[in-house]
């Protein structure tokens with residue numbers, strides 16, 4: 001028999017960390033976008049470790065991270081590894097995504 005880790009009983013009351021319903025709704029959203037549970041876990045880890053937007057900090061701006069961003073996008077060969085993830089704010093993410101899709105369409109035109 002393979003030994004299973006004991007089931008952790010969650011007591012009634014306050015859940016540890018984020019409320020369950022939040023995690024569940026986020027899971028559904030991210031899964032619909034093609035990201036799985038592993039990515040969702042990574043997002044939580046990245047935002048916990050980097051509560052401030054990394055690109056903003058680089059220019060001495062203090063902004064809260066809202067997104068776990070792939071530093072090198074998956075479309076450009078990046079991985080879902082922690083080393084390829086950074087905490088980033090909404091504005092930086094939008095700007096970065098716009099640049100990335102511009103690169104992607106330029107690359108597809110070259111083919």
Ligand SMILES: [Zn+2]
Pocket residue numbers: 053054055056063088089090091092093
């Ligand atoms: Zn930012």
